Amino acid sequence: MSAEIIDGKAFAATIRGKVTEHVARLHSEHGLTPGLAVVLVGEDPASQVYVRNKGQQTEESGMASFEHRLPAETSEADLLALIARLNAAPAVHGILVQLPLPDHIDSAKVLDAIDPAKDVDGFHISNVGLLATGQKALVPCTPLGCLMLLRDRHGSLAGMDAVVVGRSNIVGKPMAQLLLRDSATVTIAHSRTGDLAGVCRRADILVAAVGRPEMIPGDWIKPGATVIDVGINRIPAPEKGEGKSRLVGDVHFDSAVQVAGAITPVPGGVGPMTIACLLANTLTAFCRAHGLAEPEGLTA
Numbered sequence: 001m002s003a004e005i006i007d008g009k010a011f012a013a014t015i016r017g018k019v020t021e022h023v024a025r026l027h028s029e030h031g032l033t034p035g036l037a038v039v040l041v042g043e044d045p046a047s048q049v050y051v052r053n054k055g056q057q058t059e060e061s062g063m064a065s066f067e068h069r070l071p072a073e074t075s076e077a078d079l080l081a082l083i084a085r086l087n088a089a090p091a092v093h094g095i096l097v098q099l100p101l102p103d104h105i106d107s108a109k110v111l112d113a114i115d116p117a118k119d120v121d122g123f124h125i126s127n128v129g130l131l132a133t134g135q136k137a138l139v140p141c142t143p144l145g146c147l148m149l150l151r152d153r154h155g156s157l158a159g160m161d162a163v164v165v166g167r168s169n170i171v172g173k174p175m176a177q178l179l180l181r182d183s184a185t186v187t188i189a190h191s192r193t194g195d196l197a198g199v200c201r202r203a204d205i206l207v208a209a210v211g212r213p214e215m216i217p218g219d220w221i222k223p224g225a226t227v228i229d230v231g232i233n234r235i236p237a238p239e240k241g242e243g244k245s246r247l248v249g250d251v252h253f254d255s256a257v258q259v260a261g262a263i264t265p266v267p268g269g270v271g272p273m274t275i276a277c278l279l280a281n282t283l284t285a286f287c288r289a290h291g292l293a294e295p296e297g298l299t300a
């Protein structure tokens, strides 16, 4: 038996379509345009690609995109000054500071300087706290995208055994919070977990957010489970030619697809959902800022 392949790319296109429709209506009814500012410090080539994709898709949805590319040696004080300006800018409704930041900058300090109402990544400590206490928050884009895929497949997640491998602040922890809020029974595994294979085998829902290429093999997966592979790992692909590379997830796809009930591919799974949810969060932030009705089906 072979798993259903969850088409994140198509699902993301549907979400972007809903955002685009809503943005057009806001424009015609109120003459208003939501705006997203993306800040990139340094020249990491992978980050440049993401930032370019985000900018393109933001504009395609009818929103305004503001890109701030700063040199790697930018001081923390200068970055904080830029954030203060974006916090005060009426045309900016969402602010994303691309991570990781250079080592001389304190990421937590920078993220907490963003106005929580414009924090479309959901990384500000007050959004983290609101999510953890079950209140209305801006929710991190990658976990939100995963949740949308899971709800689409299962309807209710109540009582399901969910295992999240990875406990980062940007994926693992908020993912676990969202699953818990939907009444799944949640286990968070990490590098110190004993018998990781055994823990994974209990999961009806397995979310892998580790950053280790193809680490989870098919025989760690419960037959019929839904597998969400968040990992984005670039590995050498000499078979494609000298110096070429390809993207793989944290799950060993070829063996996992034999066992799982459904699985997200890499690329084309969670990645496109992340950007779609960023646009959705920007629209949500805009509507809350203006006291307008929130878009339906685009929040957690």
Ligand SMILES: NC(=O)C1=CN([C@@H]2O[C@H](COP(=O)(O)OP(=O)(O)OC[C@H]3O[C@@H](n4cnc5c(N)ncnc54)[C@H](OP(=O)(O)O)[C@@H]3O)[C@@H](O)[C@H]2O)C=CC1
Residues within 6 Å of the ligand: 142, 165, 166, 167, 168, 169, 170, 171, 172, 189, 190, 191, 192, 193, 196, 209, 210, 211, 212, 230, 231, 232, 233, 270, 271, 272, 274
């Ligand atoms: N699709 C998308 O849109 C996005 C994809 N990503 C991708 O997701 C992956 C994870 O990202 P991120 O959360 O930022 O990564 P981090 O490096 O911040 O966190 C990785 C987590 O995996 C755990 N871990 C590491 N090694 C093992 C192991 N051998 N066994 C079990 N757990 C382990 C770590 O545990 P410990 O805490 O104990 O060290 C840590 O909690 C990466 O591949 C990243 O590129 C990230 C963001 C968005």
Ligand SMILES: Nc1nc(=O)c2c([nH]1)NC[C@@H]1CN(c3ccc(C(=O)N[C@@H](CCC(=O)O)C(=O)O)cc3)C=[N+]21
Residues within 6 Å of the ligand: 049, 050, 053, 096, 097, 098, 099, 100, 121, 141, 142, 232, 247, 266, 267, 268, 269, 270, 271, 272, 274, 275
């Ligand atoms: N403040 C902040 N917020 C983030 O959300 C954030 C970040 N920093 N830093 C980096 C990670 C990574 N990330 C991805 C987004 C889209 C794809 C994506 O679209 N991936 C495509 C393929 C991309 C390709 O081909 O390279 C896919 O999986 O199909 C991947 C990864 C967001 N991140």
